[in-house]
Amino acid sequence: MTTLTKPVGSASERSRKTNGHQGRQSKRSLTSRMGDLKIALFFIFPAVIGFVAFFLIPTIRGVYLSFTEYSILGEPTWIGIKNYTAIFADELFWNAMGVTLQYVALNIGFQTVIALGLALLMHRVAKSTFIRGALLLPFLVANVIVALLWFWMLDYQLGIVNEIISWMGLPRVAFFGSEQWAIPTIAFVNVWRHMGYTALLIFAGLQSIPNHLYEVANLDGASPTRTFWSVTMPLLRPVLVLVLVVTVIGSFQVFDTVAVTTNGGPVNASRVIQMYIYQKAFGESDFGYASALAVILFVILALVAFLQMKFLKGNESDLD
Amino acid sequence: MTTSTITTKKPLNWRRIGAWALVAVALAVTIAPFLWMLRTALSSNSALASNAGNLLPADFSWNAFKRVLGLQSTEEAIADGGSGAAINFWLYLRNSILFATITTTGQVFFSAMAAYAFARLRWPGRNKVFAVFLTTMMVPPIFTALPNFLMIKNLGLLNTMAGMSLPFLFMTPFAIFFLRQFFLSMSREVEEAAMLDGAKHLRIFFQIVLPNAAAPIATLALLTFIGQWNEYFWPLLVGQDENVRVLTVGLSVFKSQSPQGAIDWTGLMAGTLVAALPIFLLFIAFGKKVVNSIGFSGIK
Numbered sequence: 001m002t003t004l005t006k007p008v009g010s011a012s013e014r015s016r017k018t019n020g021h022q023g024r025q026s027k028r029s030l031t032s033r034m035g036d037l038k039i040a041l042f043f044i045f046p047a048v049i050g051f052v053a054f055f056l057i058p059t060i061r062g063v064y065l066s067f068t069e070y071s072i073l074g075e076p077t078w079i080g081i082k083n084y085t086a087i088f089a090d091e092l093f094w095n096a097m098g099v100t101l102q103y104v105a106l107n108i109g110f111q112t113v114i115a116l117g118l119a120l121l122m123h124r125v126a127k128s129t130f131i132r133g134a135l136l137l138p139f140l141v142a143n144v145i146v147a148l149l150w151f152w153m154l155d156y157q158l159g160i161v162n163e164i165i166s167w168m169g170l171p172r173v174a175f176f177g178s179e180q181w182a183i184p185t186i187a188f189v190n191v192w193r194h195m196g197y198t199a200l201l202i203f204a205g206l207q208s209i210p211n212h213l214y215e216v217a218n219l220d221g222a223s224p225t226r227t228f229w230s231v232t233m234p235l236l237r238p239v240l241v242l243v244l245v246v247t248v249i250g251s252f253q254v255f256d257t258v259a260v261t262t263n264g265g266p267v268n269a270s271r272v273i274q275m276y277i278y279q280k281a282f283g284e285s286d287f288g289y290a291s292a293l294a295v296i297l298f299v300i301l302a303l304v305a306f307l308q309m310k311f312l313k314g315n316e317s318d319l320d
Numbered sequence: 321m322t323t324s325t326i327t328t329k330k331p332l333n334w335r336r337i338g339a340w341a342l343v344a345v346a347l348a349v350t351i352a353p354f355l356w357m358l359r360t361a362l363s364s365n366s367a368l369a370s371n372a373g374n375l376l377p378a379d380f381s382w383n384a385f386k387r388v389l390g391l392q393s394t395e396e397a398i399a400d401g402g403s404g405a406a407i408n409f410w411l412y413l414r415n416s417i418l419f420a421t422i423t424t425t426g427q428v429f430f431s432a433m434a435a436y437a438f439a440r441l442r443w444p445g446r447n448k449v450f451a452v453f454l455t456t457m458m459v460p461p462i463f464t465a466l467p468n469f470l471m472i473k474n475l476g477l478l479n480t481m482a483g484m485s486l487p488f489l490f491m492t493p494f495a496i497f498f499l500r501q502f503f504l505s506m507s508r509e510v511e512e513a514a515m516l517d518g519a520k521h522l523r524i525f526f527q528i529v530l531p532n533a534a535a536p537i538a539t540l541a542l543l544t545f546i547g548q549w550n551e552y553f554w555p556l557l558v559g560q561d562e563n564v565r566v567l568t569v570g571l572s573v574f575k576s577q578s579p580q581g582a583i584d585w586t587g588l589m590a591g592t593l594v595a596a597l598p599i600f601l602l603f604i605a606f607g608k609k610v611v612n613s614i615g616f617s618g619i620k
Contacts, residue, residue: 037443039521047434047453050490055456058467065467072470118346125339133607135350140599140610142550144568145592148575149357152585160356163373196350200614224335253460256552260572274462281466282557294463301460 065291072285083292093293095268096276099183103272104251106187111247114191115198116240120232122199123206132203135196143193143256150189151176151261176261179269186257186270198247205239206232241312245305252301273297361385361590368585384586388594407587408562409594412570416595418481419555419566420548423488428541431495432533436525438496439503440511450500457493461553469557479561488548495540502536503529539613542606546599567595 066083068076087093122132138146153159154175162172175185209232217227255274258264264271264279271279273293281290360368361384362377371378386392388409437443438450468487477483510532511524519527530537552568559565565573571591575583603610 036441040437040441040443040446043433043437043441043521043525044449046430047491047496050430050487051453051456053471054468054487054490055459055464058464058471059456059459061467061470062463072473117342121339121343121346125336126343129608129611131343131347133603133611134347136607136611136614137354137603138350140546140550140603141596142552142568142599144550144552144571145596148571148588148592149353151575152360152583152589153353153356155585158368158372158585160372167373192349192353197614200611204614249460253462255462256568259552259556260575277462277466281469287466287470291466294460294466298460298463302458305458 062291062294065288066295067292068288070287070291072287076288079288083289084296086289087292087296092268092271092276096271096273099269099271100252100254100273103183103187103254103270104248106184107190107251107254108244108248110187111191111194111198112240112244114195115202115243118195118199119202119206120228122203132196132200136200137196138193139197141193144260146193147189147257147260150185150192154185177266179266182262182266182270186254186261189257189261190251190254194247198243201243201246202236202239205236205243208239209235237312241308244312245308248304248308249301252297252304357589357593360586361593363586365584365586384584384590385594387584387587388590407570407574407591409567409570409591411562412565412567413594415481415559415564416549416566416568417598419484419551419559419564420545422481422485423548424541424545426485426489427492427495427544428537430489431491431540432499432530432537433525434491434496435499435503436521436529438500440508440529441521450496453491453493453496457497465554465557472558478558479564481564484555484559484564484566487554488551495544498540499533499536502533506532539609542602542610543613546602546610549599571595 065076067078067080069079069082070076118135122135126132154161156162156172156174156177159175161175166172173181175181213231213235214227217231222230253274254272255278258270258272258275259278262270264275274297277290277293277297280286280293359375359377362380362382363371364379364381364383367379383392383396387397388407390407390409434453438446464487472478472483472486475483477486506529511528514524514528550568551566552572555564555566555569556572559569571588574591575588
């Protein structure tokens with residue numbers, strides 16, 4: 001630190017150096033570029049290792065495996081697109097897609113509306129960080145823990161929720177145990193976990209809307225509803241689109257909650273796509289087929305992100 | 321519309337009351353389940369059925385915590401509705417701490433190094449490499465998990481802490497992106513002065529950039545730690561063995577160990593409470609930091 005604490009060059013010395021630098025710019029910049037390259041390689045080395053070993057190679061290998069038959073023992077054998085043709089004829093795959101879509105629709109639909117409401121409340125009414133923090137808490141707790149907690153609260157016999165339901169004179173509900181309720185229940189559990197977090201993302205967007213626009217709307221005598229639809233929503237749209245892209249992509253990959261509670265059942269009712277991939281790979285040791293499923297999921301996610309950005313015009317706001 | 325201008329005062333107040341009522345409902349819905357977790361953990365299994373609707377612990381007892389933390393004998397545990405199988409919570413706790421600490425430290429440090437190279441150094445191809453790194457943010461974890469599992473298996477690292485940590489150890493695109501944004505926003509003056517004084521990049525990185533970026537690095541480390549503490553999928557694939565089993569996997573095993581139809585609910589809730597406790601503590605200590613860090617300023 002000694003060299004740093006002593007006065008670093010007088011003003012004249014500094015300007016002399018910069019002048020000299022500019023005078024021999026072409027030569028100096030070339031050497032300094034190469035010098036930077038060397039040290040840059042050093043700084044970036046660990047990240048490149050991680051990138052190549054755990055992102056790049058696995059991605060290529062994953063695509064390759066999807067064209068093979070491979071049961072962990074022995075070597076993968078190339079079978080062309082057979083995995084893909086098999087998948088398109090696979091009823092369990094279409095079931096998994098249907099279940100996943102149902103989950104995504106319920107999860108994203110409720111979550112986005114509730115989070116938008118909470119964000120507006122955070123913005124207008126409950127401004128304390130404490131309240132925002134409390135609402136964020138479920139998101140910080142592990143999926144597994146949240147799933148187990150609700151598995152208990154929604155238990156058919158002893159769960160408090162069914163206790164309340166029967167106290168109100170209604171029939172008990174087999175939340176995780178019935179085919180018709182399994183997916184809505186899992187979707188609800190994850191709405192509960194994510195609503196505060198999503199609300200905070202939207203809240204950050206609300207804060208970036210300039211205040212004077214609200215003042216103008218107020219002076220013009222616009223009702224709160226009108227202000228919401230004519231000022232808030234158009235300006236919030238880019239943020240909402242980003243929130244949707246992130247949450248929809250996350251939602252498609254639901255796994256932990258399912259694995260801990262229903263394990264895909266009852267029957268096939270909650271076997272979401274990632275659960276199906278997991279079971280194919282680690283239950284049936286069919287890595288080729290599982291890889292092909294993963295490729296399809298990857299393509300779907302890329303498409304979803306692309307379509308959302310394109311059709312909801314995520315990168316431009318309406319008032320520009 | 322004309323009448324509404326006269327009567328705006330009163331409906332507005334009602335609106336505020338309604339809004340606060342909604343806030344109260346949201347808070348209750350968020351917090352109550354955690355209180356129920358505590359209430360159940362302090363109950364006795366045998367009394368749960370007869371007190372299902374009672375808000376207080378059913379037949380108050382610490383036995384669930386004792387059982388989970390291995391302070392009960394097998395006979396006592398079975399008598400209290402436990403499965404009787406050995407639960408090594410202290411071991412899982414140690415593994416979770418190790419796993420989360422190792423991966424957080426490595427990931428944040430190496431990502432900071434890379435972010436420095438992207439934000440401060442000039443080298444050919446810099447922006448292209450950065451763009452390639454960013455695209456990997458799009459790859460779903462399940463996609464790389466299968467080949468990564470095969471690689472870890474081929475390396476003979478299944479059921480080792482190394483195998484669990486390696487994929488998380490070096491970087492995530494998000495961490496690099498987050499820190500690069502911050503480095504770019506930092507003033508270069510001190511660094512340039514030090515540079516003129518002959519300081520090397522390594523020294524500038526350690527003595528100027530890292531200390532100046534301590535706040536965002538701490539935030540990133542906190543978020544990473546919480547994420548790693550909660551990680552389930554990868555440890556489920558490569559860390560089934562008791563010696564490296566983390567709390568999330570341990571809890572799911574604990575649940576499935578219970579004989580069919582008679583889950584040890586109080587033990588399970590005591591276990592989840594213990595597993596979530598570090599998160600609660602971190603949250604009490606640094607909650608404000610976490611709350612304020614969430615927004616698209618960091619992501620977009």
